[in-house]
Amino acid sequence: MSMLVPPLFVYGTLRDGEVFRLITGLDSREVGAVPARAPGHVAMKVAGASYPVLVAAAGEVAEGLVLTRLPAATLSPLDRYEGPGYRRAPLTVETAGGPVAAQVYVATAPPATDGRWSIETWTARSKARFLAAISGTRIAAGGE
16 A cells, blocks of 8 residues: 555645546545635635635635545655645644644745635636646656
8 A cells, every 4th residue: 555645635726636637647536535624714816827826814714625545656746736836834624524634735925816716617717728738747647
């Protein structure tokens, strides 16, 4: 069995099964995806992009998934996907089973944002173009 890493909270495009499979080669059900919420945070759309950044915001709650059985081998492709502008940081999220100590990708420097981000709007307006843009990257296979 593969070594597992601490749970990872995903709040943006990695919530989408097709994107997650393209990046990691795994189905999100294989990594124990559980609905989760991050109180005190909100997903905001990065200006000029179709993806979000997690921003601290009192009274807000960011919806997402916590991946509870993530193999260590997935961290490298996930880190490449997120890029140098993001790093993993600790964050406690809420699930139906109680709080979970997780990691989350956060921006190393806060980017400009232009409104709230939602998976529903992204799926309807940007997903097809986003998948086309990243489909040739073969991140799960180690890049080009």
